[in-house]
Amino acid sequence: MIIESLNYGVGQGDEGVCLSLSLGPYRILLDCGLSDISSLKADGLGDGPMDFVFCSHAHGDHARGLLDLHRAFPRLPVYASEVTTHLLPLNWPEVDPIPAFCRALPWRSPIEFRDGLTAELFPAGHLPGAAACLITYENPSGDQASVLYTGDFFLSNTRFADGLPLADVRGLQPDVLIMEASLGTARHPHRRQQENQLADRIHQAIIQGYNIVLPLPALGIAQEILILLRSHHRFTGQDLDIWVGPAIAQACNAYLAVLPHLPTAIQNFAQHQSPFWDQRVRPRVQPLPQPDQFPDPSAIPHIILADQDQVLDPYLKKGDRPWLILYPRLLYGHDTQPEEFIPKGNLDTERPIEAESFLLSLHSDGPATTQLIHNIRPQHVVLIHGNPNYLTDLASLNELSNRYHLHTPTPGSRIEMPLGQLSITAPTTLVNTAYEGDVLEWGDRAVVSLPLEIITDARWRRLADTGFILASWQGEQLVLRGMTAKEVLSTSAEIIAAEKDCCYSCQFYRGQRCWNQLSPLYNFKVAPEGYCPSFERIEATPEPSED
Numbered sequence: 001m002i003i004e005s006l007n008y009g010v011g012q013g014d015e016g017v018c019l020s021l022s023l024g025p026y027r028i029l030l031d032c033g034l035s036d037i038s039s040l041k042a043d044g045l046g047d048g049p050m051d052f053v054f055c056s057h058a059h060g061d062h063a064r065g066l067l068d069l070h071r072a073f074p075r076l077p078v079y080a081s082e083v084t085t086h087l088l089p090l091n092w093p094e095v096d097p098i099p100a101f102c103r104a105l106p107w108r109s110p111i112e113f114r115d116g117l118t119a120e121l122f123p124a125g126h127l128p129g130a131a132a133c134l135i136t137y138e139n140p141s142g143d144q145a146s147v148l149y150t151g152d153f154f155l156s157n158t159r160f161a162d163g164l165p166l167a168d169v170r171g172l173q174p175d176v177l178i179m180e181a182s183l184g185t186a187r188h189p190h191r192r193q194q195e196n197q198l199a200d201r202i203h204q205a206i207i208q209g210y211n212i213v214l215p216l217p218a219l220g221i222a223q224e225i226l227i228l229l230r231s232h233h234r235f236t237g238q239d240l241d242i243w244v245g246p247a248i249a250q251a252c253n254a255y256l257a258v259l260p261h262l263p264t265a266i267q268n269f270a271q272h273q274s275p276f277w278d279q280r281v282r283p284r285v286q287p288l289p290q291p292d293q294f295p296d297p298s299a300i301p302h303i304i305l306a307d308q309d310q311v312l313d314p315y316l317k318k319g320d321r322p323w324l325i326l327y328p329r330l331l332y333g334h335d336t337q338p339e340e341f342i343p344k345g346n347l348d349t350e351r352p353i354e355a356e357s358f359l360l361s362l363h364s365d366g367p368a369t370t371q372l373i374h375n376i377r378p379q380h381v382v383l384i385h386g387n388p389n390y391l392t393d394l395a396s397l398n399e400l401s402n403r404y405h406l407h408t409p410t411p412g413s414r415i416e417m418p419l420g421q422l423s424i425t426a427p428t429t430l431v432n433t434a435y436e437g438d439v440l441e442w443g444d445r446a447v448v449s450l451p452l453e454i455i456t457d458a459r460w461r462r463l464a465d466t467g468f469i470l471a472s473w474q475g476e477q478l479v480l481r482g483m484t485a486k487e488v489l490s491t492s493a494e495i496i497a498a499e500k501d502c503c504y505s506c507q508f509y510r511g512q513r514c515w516n517q518l519s520p521l522y523n524f525k526v527a528p529e530g531y532c533p534s535f536e537r538i539e540a541t542p543e544p545s546e547d
Helices: 038-042 066-072 082-091 191-207 221-231 246-257 264-272 366-376 388-395 452-456 485-494
Strands: 002-010 017-023 026-030 052-054 078-081 102-105 111-114 117-123 131-138 144-149 176-180 211-216 241-244 284-287 302-307 323-328 353-358 380-384 405-407 414-418 438-442 445-449 469-474 477-482
Touching: 002 176, 002 380, 017 131, 017 144, 026 131, 038 066, 066 078, 066 082, 078 082, 082 102, 082 246, 176 366, 191 211, 191 221, 191 323, 191 353, 211 221, 221 241, 221 246, 221 264, 221 284, 221 302, 241 246, 246 302, 366 388, 380 388, 380 414, 405 414
Parallel strands: 026 052, 052 078, 078 102, 144 176, 176 380, 211 302, 211 323, 241 284, 241 302, 323 353, 380 405
Antiparallel strands: 002 017, 002 414, 017 026, 111 117, 117 131, 131 144, 438 445, 469 477
């Protein structure tokens, strides 16, 4: 028996995920995150060769094409978890009414769709309603073939979704595992540590007098951050206003409609106060009004959770506080630079506007991904949904390539996966991403020398951007990474004596620029150790009282 996958979209760049799976005589479509379904129409799907569609969760890169698919083939069955059926309409806010074309499936209960073809859903973490699907086919001779499709998954608990339960999938041993691997081999801090780091950065910015904008996708991370601001000890009881963009607000209301399906901690929280909307309890949370109705954000700190594509200029002109734009780097891509988030249009303000990235992941990192593979113990592993370099890094790990048949498909490719006792061979699509070098002591330095071909990788530019690297031990391994310009400047500033009169200790030094209109350096980037006659020492801002 052979399992075949036709990969319309594998989640690289801006494309969505859409896979056609052939299992025995049946064809199943796994997700439809395509913005253009013409390739599906050309294949003549619908009542003929395609048997049903499974949607793993409600994010647009997995679901945005489903409505067009339903319109083209109205009798094609579409299935998802119950919560996903409620969240799917968020992908088409301009359509009213939206036909109820998606049918709900229960958790952990095999359903037979056709003779010998069954499907069973398991919670996948990542987002409320996100599901992994085990599809099994048994032919008349009693031979079985099975595929586990994870969609996007997360082993750790988030505020609104419990993590994928390893106990439910341990030892399933499907013939094929199709899984998201967007983070490759990267290691990330624990989820709670990420939340605390974000909360500390926002708290620090508020103490420094900033207002804050977070441009976010409407569904998922925005709700995680909003409940973090509502419940974290840094912010409870603090006199600040939180404003929520219209698309995010619509998703928040959709969450409230599925409250009985959310984790127990959220349900308990909701018994005492609204998880999202409250203008009586500090911090106050309310929908973001139009710019002409937005209050002057000068007296108290304001935090705006803006829609991803929302125009920010009219809000950033308000008040006399500086603004800090915080964006989630995993959602905007590793190549995104902070400067890209500072408006370049007709913004006319003398207040500094800074931009930084933060980490708050809804995806499992490299160690968690390999842990899931080893627990499931498949024969074939198909890695999708990520930068091809990161997928290649993961597939090149000896602990995986020596045990499993690994595949890293490209858009439009077709993979045939034969079953049975097959010898393990390294995938032909993989390249060697390890570089052998030399380490030596040179005077008062330790020198690491690497071969020149390393610079041919597109990631070299990010490593060598400033010419500085940061080395740290992880167990017995030494990890090198590039330092950003801000980290380099911060490091140089740390060695400046606090008593020295310089730009670093001047109250007009923000965002690596001078904001003193009386200074000849006004609006120029300046070194922290610089000095001019208009210097005015910064006054320490007292911490707010806990009373």
